[in-house]
Amino acid sequence: MISEVYAVTTRKLRIEPDVAWQEAERYFAWNPQSVDEALLRRAREIEQRHRLSWWDSMIVAAAQLQDCVLLLTEDLQDGAAFGAVTVRSPFTLQVSEAAARYTVERRGPALHRPRGRPKRVAAPA
Numbered sequence: 001m002i003s004e005v006y007a008v009t010t011r012k013l014r015i016e017p018d019v020a021w022q023e024a025e026r027y028f029a030w031n032p033q034s035v036d037e038a039l040l041r042r043a044r045e046i047e048q049r050h051r052l053s054w055w056d057s058m059i060v061a062a063a064q065l066q067d068c069v070l071l072l073t074e075d076l077q078d079g080a081a082f083g084a085v086t087v088r089s090p091f092t093l094q095v096s097e098a099a100a101r102y103t104v105e106r107r108g109p110a111l112h113r114p115r116g117r118p119k120r121v122a123a124p125a
Helices: 002-011 017-030 037-050 054-065
Strands: 070-072 085-088
Touching: 002 017, 037 054, 054 070, 054 085
Parallel strands: 070 085
Antiparallel strands: none
16 A cells, blocks of 8 residues: 555655655556545455454455455465465565477478588499
């Protein structure tokens, strides 16, 4: 949540509030979930069901309400699933793409002459 970004950068990292706010504003482009009744009710359900802290419940609820499938956080157990939302630690997650697999198919004899010097054909004896 953007409020956590602002709070951590000003309180723990001791960044000037104006600078911290400019950094936090960049995340508005992600269309953050509003703290409304639906979010609060979902967070309460998550808090009771999974025994998470209120703050973590709010984060998971926001991810669920925005149909996220991946939640990057170091605060929850890596691999934990909350409905369709899976938690991954950004410090242990390895994002990679499998190497492409393909095979070259031979289609009969070559249709062109081979390169290089012509081979000598032995003269008939």
